[in-house]
Amino acid sequence: MRALVVGASGHLGGELARLASAAGHDVVGTATTTATGWTAVDVTDRAAFLSLAASVRPHLIVNTAYRSDSWAICADGAANVALGASTVGARLVHVSSDAVHAGRPEPYADDDPPTPIYPYGAAKAAGETAVAAIDPAAVVVRTSLIVGDDRSKQVRLALALATGRRSGALFTDEIRCPIDATDLAAAILELAASDHAGTINVAGPEALTRADLGRLVARSHGLDPASVPACTTAEGGLGHRPGCIRLDSARAAGLLRTPLRPVAEALGPRSRHDEVMLAEPTIVERSEQVYVGRRESITMTEFARVADHLPGMFGWLGERGVAPAGAPFFRYRVIDMSAELVVEAGIPLSAPIEVVEPVFVDVLPAGRYATVTHVGHPDELMGVTASLLDWAQRRGLEWDRTPTPEGEVWGARLEVLRTDPAVEPDMHKWETTLLFKLAG
Numbered sequence: 001m002r003a004l005v006v007g008a009s010g011h012l013g014g015e016l017a018r019l020a021s022a023a024g025h026d027v028v029g030t031a032t033t034t035a036t037g038w039t040a041v042d043v044t045d046r047a048a049f050l051s052l053a054a055s056v057r058p059h060l061i062v063n064t065a066y067r068s069d070s071w072a073i074c075a076d077g078a079a080n081v082a083l084g085a086s087t088v089g090a091r092l093v094h095v096s097s098d099a100v101h102a103g104r105p106e107p108y109a110d111d112d113p114p115t116p117i118y119p120y121g122a123a124k125a126a127g128e129t130a131v132a133a134i135d136p137a138a139v140v141v142r143t144s145l146i147v148g149d150d151r152s153k154q155v156r157l158a159l160a161l162a163t164g165r166r167s168g169a170l171f172t173d174e175i176r177c178p179i180d181a182t183d184l185a186a187a188i189l190e191l192a193a194s195d196h197a198g199t200i201n202v203a204g205p206e207a208l209t210r211a212d213l214g215r216l217v218a219r220s221h222g223l224d225p226a227s228v229p230a231c232t233t234a235e236g237g238l239g240h241r242p243g244c245i246r247l248d249s250a251r252a253a254g255l256l257r258t259p260l261r262p263v264a265e266a267l268g269p270r271s272r273h274d275e276v277m278l279a280e281p282t283i284v285e286r287s288e289q290v291y292v293g294r295r296e297s298i299t300m301t302e303f304a305r306v307a308d309h310l311p312g313m314f315g316w317l318g319e320r321g322v323a324p325a326g327a328p329f330f331r332y333r334v335i336d337m338s339a340e341l342v343v344e345a346g347i348p349l350s351a352p353i354e355v356v357e358p359v360f361v362d363v364l365p366a367g368r369y370a371t372v373t374h375v376g377h378p379d380e381l382m383g384v385t386a387s388l389l390d391w392a393q394r395r396g397l398e399w400d401r402t403p404t405p406e407g408e409v410w411g412a413r414l415e416v417l418r419t420d421p422a423v424e425p426d427m428h429k430w431e432t433t434l435l436f437k438l439a440g
Contacts, residue, residue: 002026004058004090006081007065008038008323009420011151012095015185016062018323022350023189027321028056030065033422037314037324037347043077053084060192061085062093071123078127082134092131092138093192098176098203100125100142103242110142110200110251117240128199137197141188144203144247145213147263148181150418156431158214162227165375169229170214171236175244177203178213180266186258196255203247206262213263220267222282281372281391283438289364292317292355293331293346299339306330309345313359317347325350327433329416331364336407364412368438370397373418377427381415381434388434398439412437 003020007013008029021027029038030052041052043065053061063081067073078094085092099121100114114125131138145154160166179202187202208216215225233241253260294309296302310328317324326348334342344362352361370392374384392399400411418431 001059002028002056003060003062004053004056005029006041006043006061006063007031009423010064011148011153011181012146012185013062013064014151014323015148015181016064016188018325018350019182019185019189021321021323025060025321027323028058029318029323031422034311034315037311037316037318039318043080044072046080046083049080049084050087053088053090057088058090060093061090062095062188062192064095066095066097066124068120071119071126074120074123075126075130079130079134082131082138085138086135091192092135093188094127094131094138094140095188096128096140096142096199097121097124098142098144098245098247099242100128101242101245103245105244107246107248108201109248111198117242121242132198139188139191139196140199141184141191141202142199142247143179143184143201144176144245145178145210146181146184147178147213147217147267152181154178154213155217158217158228159221159223160375161214161229162218162221162223169231169236170209170211171233172209172211172230173232173243174210174241175207175246176210176213177205177207177245177247177249178263179204180261180263183258183260183266187252187256187260190256190258191252194255200252200255201247201249202252202260203249204263204266205249205253205260206264207244207246208263216264216267281370281388284369284371284435286364286366286369286435288366289326290349290352290361291329291346291364292349292353292359292361293344294358295333295342295344295360297340297342299341303343306343306345310347313345313347316359320353322349322353324348327416327418329414329435332410332413332415334404334407334409335413339407341407364414365400365437367400367411368440369412369435370438371433371435373431373433375429375431378430378432381432385434388436392436392438400437400439410437 003025005013005017008017009031017027017029030041031038034040102115102117116122116125211230214228218225296306324347328347331344402409414435416433
């Protein structure tokens, strides 16, 4: 089967692409730019999307694309994707949101009509209407807050608030049914293979306030749940918003083999790709990680030679239907600041693949890593690095590094690039995680 995942650079889209690829399907993903390695297409451009659909000829299209402030993407884009699916005869799954509802004490059933009270909900409701009119056989999945690893906006927000890296608070009077991204992706692929048509709720089995969800995220990352600031929506001053939205997902639970886990269970043991996003350094244990890379010997003024490899590698992987297993990174192999550095641009993979030189496949070693996440301009990373090295020295920690005539050879010294420049062009808002392997 050939699957077209619209919005593959996002959290849910990325999980869909990964699971579909792991199941042996050919996967083509789209994004707003080629920077993430997926095919660039603007879903608001009808002609462009119809051309892509005609070129790919997918058997399945899953539309995860959205932007909360864009009617064009949520409504017009949904119509264009549905038209593309109908034109090529592809099965369509459209991902909608609980934001289409106004909120009430009683749970919402699958076939409850939309009652939006703010622009994003209205746009998603319009998208649902368009999909149903153009492709009545399509599946419209209404879901809730999506959690998982640090690609999740909900997880990143909770951690940023808990560690003081961002001001604000999570609401104590907004109730949702959060769901794990991997569970949701698996459920979507199951529904795609079924004969179900129409709207269906696919959300978590537990209703939580946004504040309680943030506390669960904090606890799962080793933080004090009380560190998450909380307030009411009135105290937050954000105006009229839906209060209690409980999605009744009983029909989905009965149809699917995929368990829709409580969010506390889904956030439990953290996966090997998760890194703690703390303002202060910490130590994490990491498993081995396969990656594909390109290597260069450079001076500090030539770093663009390394960074420029990433778009090409993402494109190369996308052409082969290989989904990245995590955020891209730079690996510093040999460091001699007065002369040359040996640096790699890498992209994590779920399993080794065949490559042709100068591209290579290698493994990041398992072990203990000191880590810290910085939000700010990349030019500030030198100072952050110095602080991390000093932090380790004061605690008597030894690095996995060896002095040689060519410079210091590191077992693993990484800068993990958390921000897609195409999504956030302001470099002062970029997130970068440092991961330096410790000895032993």
